[in-house]
Amino acid sequence: MEFVIKISQFLLSLSLLIVLHELGHFIPAKAFKTRVEKFYLFFDVKFSLFKKKIGETVYGIGWLPLGGYVKISGMIDESMDTEQMAQEPQPWEFRSKPAWQRLIIMLGGVTVNFLLAILIYIGMSFFYGESVLPIENIKDGLAVESTVANKAGLQTGDKILAVDGEKIETFSQISEKVLFGKEVLIERDGVQSTITMPEDFLAQLMDSKERGFISLRQPFIVMQVPDTSYNKASGLQKGDILLALNDYKTKYADQVRDGLEQFKGQEVTATVKRENQSLTLPLKVNDEGKLGVVYAAASTPETLEALGYYDYQTKDYGFFEAIPVGMHKAKERVASYWDQLGAIFTPSTGAYKGVGGFKAIYDIFPSFWSWQAFWSITAFLSIMLGVLNLLPIPALDGGHVMFLLYEMVSGRKPGDKFMEYAQMVGFFILIALVLFANGNDIYKAIFN
Secondary structure (H helix, E strand, O other), rough: HHHHHHHHHHHHHHHHHHHHHHHHHHHHHHHHOOOEEEEEEEEEEEEEEEEEEEEOOEEEEEEEEEEEEEEEEOOOOOOOHHHHOOOOOOOOOOOHOOOOHHHHHHHHHHHHHHHHHHHHHHHHHHOOOOOEHHHHHHHOOEEEOOHHHHHHHHOOOOEEEEEEOOOEEEEEHHHHHHHOOOOOEEEEEEEEEEEEEOOOHHHHHHOOOOOOOEEEOOOOOOEEEOOOOHHHHHOOOOOOOEEEEEEEEEEOOHHHHHHHHHHHOOEEEEEEEEOOEEEEEEEEEEOOOOOOEEEEEOOOHHHHHHHHOOOOEEEOOOHHHHHHHHHHHHHHHHHHHHHHHHHHOHHHOOHHHHHHOOOHHHHHHOOOHHHHHHHHHHHHHHHHHHHHOOOOOOOOHHHHHHHHHHHHHHHHOOOHHHHHHHHHHHHHHHHHHHHHHHHHHHHHHOOO
């Protein structure tokens, strides 16, 4: 059932993005009286799952879910229809239209991608509001659970104040900023200092295969005291929160682990919080520094707030208030993804190791159906699709735009033969990138 839910969200999001992107090309093409021969969701190599001709356009669904396309008459694209291009240009063809009209047609897809992301973020701000944890409300610093981050100089209890001179406002900004940042301003024990991050920090983090990085410090909550536990008769119960071992304060789970190391093989007096009461219980710590209980961290912001650990701020927006909020979120996401691309194309960072394909996209969808998560992921994927399509690679929209801008500036149109060769080169580059990304997925599935 989990697979069905995840694949359903994946395919719905992908289909929505592809159809709307291609519609962004289709609408201006029709507006400029350019013939559109095909409008396809997915690729129809050899055969189609469905197709129907309406007017001069064949609408269909292909069987290969690697994207989609519109085939515009008189345009050198992935169809490589050289036979049509060898004939005399016709008034309804793409190549017969003025350069400014062709530019609008080519930019239509990415324009829709960015507009869709903005609309989604506006809608989410209006319907769901926003729950944020201001950085000043994290009184005791953060949990830094990565040995790679520790080696770089970050420690549990550090407060992260700014990255590359940009002030951190909320907790949600921290991980991404640090991952791609160069200088991190921290506060430790009341003293501020700057940590210079290794250039290949992201590569080190991925090579370590550690799951934890930077997170909120969490309470130590008892989930189960097994019948075989040496603390079975201690009175410890499910839901108890461990606050102290003898006189050693253990407000957070990381402090419990440190305290247990100190009291290996000893009996301690533990202070626990049970509902609204504070109790003391005798506990045994084994020679390995364990209590013999199953524990968990608080799983939701609501739980952490109810326990008094963090004070979240919930904001509700009216429709007109949601517009600038949604636009700002989209702008931040575009800038963030552009930074990520910059890191990926800088070999020394090792960020290319984190590039993923379709499985990576599938994995970010939750195993339960959540419209809020679905729209949030779809908005990000729409931005990703828009930015990637603007790359100046022949066969992508950005490649066509590059040649059109050259034509508009120089007054000379690139020859059809040159465009054919450029399209072929671009196609092979794209195939190589797709193989690399999905190959990374396979490698991680086998060796991680």
